[in-house]
Amino acid sequence: MLTPMTIPLALASANGAQHLGHVLPLWSVAPFGLFLLCIAVLPLVAGHFWDHNRNKALLGVLAGAPVVIWIAYLEPMVLAHTAHEYAAFIILLGALFVISGGVVVRGTLAGTPGLNTALLGIGALLASLIGTTGASMVLIRPLLRANSVRQRKAHVVIFFIFVVSNVGGLLTPLGDPPLFLGFLRGVPFLWTLRLWPQWLFVNGILLALFFVVDSTIFRREDLATPGDLDEIAVEHQVPLHIAGKRNFLFLAGVVAVLLASGTWGLPAGVQEVGMLLMAALSWFWTPMPLRKENGFSFAPIVEVAVVFAGIFATMVPALQILNARGAEFGLTEPWHFYWATGSLSSFLDNAPTYLTFTAAASGLLGTDATNLSQLLVSERGIALLGAVSSGSVMMGANTYIGNGPNFMVRAIAEQGGVRMPSFFGYMAWSGAILLPIFGAVTWIFLR
Numbered sequence: 449m450l451t452p453m454t455i456p457l458a459l460a461s462a463n464g465a466q467h468l469g470h471v472l473p474l475w476s477v478a479p480f481g482l483f484l485l486c487i488a489v490l491p492l493v494a495g496h497f498w499d500h501n502r503n504k505a506l507l508g509v510l511a512g513a514p515v516v517i518w519i520a521y522l523e524p525m526v527l528a529h530t531a532h533e534y535a536a537f538i539i540l541l542g543a544l545f546v547i548s549g550g551v552v553v554r555g556t557l558a559g560t561p562g563l564n565t566a567l568l569g570i571g572a573l574l575a576s577l578i579g580t581t582g583a584s585m586v587l588i589r590p591l592l593r594a595n596s597v598r599q600r601k602a603h604v605v606i607f608f609i610f611v612v613s614n615v616g617g618l619l620t621p622l623g624d625p626p627l628f629l630g631f632l633r634g635v636p637f638l639w640t641l642r643l644w645p646q647w648l649f650v651n652g653i654l655l656a657l658f659f660v661v662d663s664t665i666f667r668r669e670d671l672a673t674p675g676d677l678d679e680i681a682v683e684h685q686v687p688l689h690i691a692g693k694r695n696f697l698f699l700a701g702v703v704a705v706l707l708a709s710g711t712w713g714l715p716a717g718v719q720e721v722g723m724l725l726m727a728a729l730s731w732f733w734t735p736m737p738l739r740k741e742n743g744f745s746f747a748p749i750v751e752v753a754v755v756f757a758g759i760f761a762t763m764v765p766a767l768q769i770l771n772a773r774g775a776e777f778g779l780t781e782p783w784h785f786y787w788a789t790g791s792l793s794s795f796l797d798n799a800p801t802y803l804t805f806t807a808a809a810s811g812l813l814g815t816d817a818t819n820l821s822q823l824l825v826s827e828r829g830i831a832l833l834g835a836v837s838s839g840s841v842m843m844g845a846n847t848y849i850g851n852g853p854n855f856m857v858r859a860i861a862e863q864g865g866v867r868m869p870s871f872f873g874y875m876a877w878s879g880a881i882l883l884p885i886f887g888a889v890t891w892i893f894l895r
Contacts (some may be wrong), residue, residue: 457550457583462652462828463522467767468519468522468523468526468772469521469768469769469770469772469773470772470773471638472522472765472768472769476515476518476765476769477751477765477766479511479512479514479515479762479765479770480511480515480759480762480763480765480766482511482762483507483508483511483512483759483762484759484795486507486511487755487848487849487871488870488871488872489501489871490507491870492870492872495835501750501751501754503764504600504680504710504751504754504758504759505754505758507758508755508757508761508762509758511747511758511761511762512757512758512761512762513528513761515761515762515764515765516761519764519765522608522803526764526768527764530695530760530764531760532649532716533760533800534756534757534760535720535761536719536720537756537797537852538749538752538753538756539720539723540581540702540723540855541581541702541749541752541852541853542727542753543702543723543724543726543727543750544579544581544582544585544699544702545581545585545748545749545856546727546730546731547585547695547698547699547702547726547727547730548582548585548586548695548699549585549589549739549742549744550692550695550730550731550734550738550739550742550744551588551690551691551692551695551696551736551742552690552691552692552741552742553587553589553593553688553691554688554691555588556689557590557594557688558597559594559595559596559597559598559601559604560666561590561655561659561662561663561666563594564591564594564595564604564658564662565655565658565659565662567587567591567594567612568607568608568612568654568655568658569611569651569655570587571583571584571587571608571611571612571616571788571794572611572612572615572616572647572651572655573585573614573616574616575611575612575617576611576616576617576618576619576620576622576623576647577620577622577623578622578699578703579612579617579622579623579624579703579887580612580613580614580616580617580623580624580698580851580853581852581853581856582702583612583613583616583617584609584612584613584856584857585631585853586699587608587612587814587894588605588608588612588660588857588860588861589742589743589860589864591604591605591608592605592860592861592864592866594860598666598669598671599798600665600669601866602660602861602866602867602868602869603658603662603665603877604662605857605858605861605866605868606868606869606874606878607654607658607661607662608857609845609853609854609857609881609882610654610660610845610878611654611655611859612853613845613851613853613854613857614841614842614844614845614850614851614853614854615647615650615654615841615845616647616651618640618643618646618647618837618838618841618842619641619644619647620637620638620640620641621637621640621645622703622706622707623640623841623846624798624840624841624851625797625798625799625839626793626799626801626802626803626837626840626841626847627640627802627837628706629799630802630806630820630833631804633806633817633819633820633821634819634820634821634822635821635824635833636821636824639824640837642834643834643837643838645893646834646838646842646889646893649888649889649892649893650842650885650886650889653885653888654881654885657787657881669804674760676890686779689696689742691738691739692734692735694733694734695730695734695867698726698727698729698730699726701722701725701726701729701815702722702723702726705719705722705723706719708722709791715738720867725877743863743864745863747859747863748856748859748860749856749886751855751859752852752855752856752859755855756849756850756852756855759797759849760797763797764794766796767796767800767801767804770792770801770804772781777808779805779808779809779812780812781837781894782831782832782834782835782894783890783894783895784835784892785805785808785809785832785835785836786835786836786838786886786889786890787839787886787890788839789801789802789805789835789836789839789840789841789843790838790839790840790842790846790886792804793839793840793841793843793844793845793846793850793851794846794847794850795843795847795850798840798841798843798844798850798851799840801840802836802837802840803817805839805840806820806823806836807834809823809829809832809833810823812832813826813828813829813832815829831894835894840894841883842882842886842889843882843886845878845882846878846882847871847874847875847878848871848874858874
């Protein structure tokens with residue numbers, strides 16, 4: 449996940465990256481593919497082995513060390529940029545994780561289909577205001593508590609990942625890192641609001657479909673608590689309120705640091721320090737009983753850090769080859785860019801994928817890839833930029849690793865006792881539900 453502080457390094461290494469992408473052979477992406485295969489298969493065939501973070505780290509080292517050594521020899525600046533990018537990624541996720549872990553939503557939150565759908569809808573709006581990670585971390589625990597008496601609830605978390613952790617972030621540069629990169633490269637802050645029809649179309653279908661699915665499952669459950677919807681809804685009758693509200697100030701502080709870095713170009717390291725400061729203030733100023741009430745632990749963010757270390761280390765050749773040879777793909781139409789960006793964003797981090805395909809679009813129109821506002825002078829450029837933006841944000845929902853919050857939400861849900869689908873099991877859900885919707889987006893908006 450590229451973030452504002454990584455831009456200077458990215459620009460400084462641009463020429464080297466292009467050269468490196470031409471030098472690297474196609475088989476250099478093999479370690480990345482093997483590591484993805486481990487993520488997908490090992491939980492199924494060697495679950496006890498995979499459960500330990502040290503084993504995940506060992507596999508990451510085995511797959512990533514040869515790549516790191518090779519890239520360090522060929523182009524050290526590319527490796528430095530990737531290391532900085534990974535550090536920024538973990539600091540941002542970690543800060544939002546710690547801060548949101550101090551927010552406790554109390555009250556009568558029974559996991560009825562209506563309330564679950566309302567929470568997902570609120571999350572879709574919040575995702576464009578405080579980011580998909582921030583919205584996911586604020587709302588996932590209240591959602592899990594609300595559904596604690598439900599016997600079947602993995603589908604609730606799956607739709608949460610679809611809506612709150614991904615598609616909801618399409619409206620502003622604060623919503624998802626790819627859009628923030630576009631803002632840093634000249635796209636006006638409010639430009640992404642023009643994507644509201646796609647945002648409303650996809651989220652509207654997902655929320656309606658979720659209500660039908662959840663209602664069907666709910667009616668078939670033999671709930672541990674007696675009674676029907678109404679009896680469950682009044683089981684506790686605790687007034688709805690939020691504890692730990694000062695953490696919203698710290699969330700706002702993280703957003704302010706991001707905006708300041710993008711607007712004024714803060715020196716390298718200042719943004720990381722700012723986010724760490726917000727996390728530290730949240731940690732020391734939030735009473736520990738609130739975190740205990742949330743079931744807070746560092747296990748989910750540690751697992752994310754370990755797994756994505758392997759992903760970042762091994763994905764360098766794939767990204768560099770795409771950057772250097774993107775024009776060879778024969779992409780010409782908006783729907784080409786939508787599906788190419790989305791397909792890669794399902795398995796690669798969506799921020800560098802966004803940069804890759806905005807560069808390809810700029811090359812197609814003969815504009816400067818470091819100033820994406822030049823794409824906005826023509827209708828075709830606007831269509832291409834909208835396609836890349838939509839694909840990178842929406843299709844990050846296709847896999848657990850398509851966007852940072854996905855894996856974290858899954859880890860928190862499993863820590864809370866929810867039996868989540870495997871890597872391929874999740875893809876079965878996303879393939880059955882999301883791909884037809886994305887096909888409709890293509891037909892309606894991108895022809």
